[in-house]
Amino acid sequence: MTQVSRRIVFSGLGALGVAAALAGCAGSGDDTSEPKVSSGAELATTAEVPVGGGIILTDEKIVITQPTEGDFLAFTAVCTHQGLLVTSVEDGTIHCANHGSSYDAANGDATGGPASGPLASVDITVEDGKILAG
Ligand code: FES
Numbered sequence: 001m002t003q004v005s006r007r008i009v010f011s012g013l014g015a016l017g018v019a020a021a022l023a024g025c026a027g028s029g030d031d032t033s034e035p036k037v038s039s040g041a042e043l044a045t046t047a048e049v050p051v052g053g054g055i056i057l058t059d060e061k062i063v064i065t066q067p068t069e070g071d072f073l074a075f076t077a078v079c080t081h082q083g084l085l086v087t088s089v090e091d092g093t094i095h096c097a098n099h100g101s102s103y104d105a106a107n108g109d110a111t112g113g114p115a116s117g118p119l120a121s122v123d124i125t126v127e128d129g130k131i132l133a134g
């Protein structure tokens with residue numbers, strides 16, 4: 001696996017070119033620990049998160065979504081099925097292609113596949129176009 005300081009899987013409308021450049025490893029097979037980030041740490045910029053889609057921070061194990069314009073949410077990216085990382089966000093759904101689970105990008109609820117429970121919310125704050133942990 002290529003090591004870079006900050007890996008993001010872009011997903012959703014309008015991000016395909018960036019995704020090709022920055023996606024790196026899609027996260028399948030990563031370890032299963034829960035997200036751990038320091039409060040106040042910058043996770044992403046608002047411009048990086050497509051409306052109706054989202055981004056997956058594979059190092060931080062956090063998925064950030066923007067279900068409607070200006071409404072940013074974050075969840076653990078650790079699938080509740082077998083603990084692998086979710087793989088994409090599109091059309092308001094967080095997908096885990098490992099075994100086909102899906103989650104509502106607006107609240108983290110499991111909506112399909114073998115996942116047994118929702119993705120837990122992660123606290124974020126949005127400040128000056130930046131998405132910060134905590
Ligand atoms: S680990 Fe996500 S569907 Fe199995």
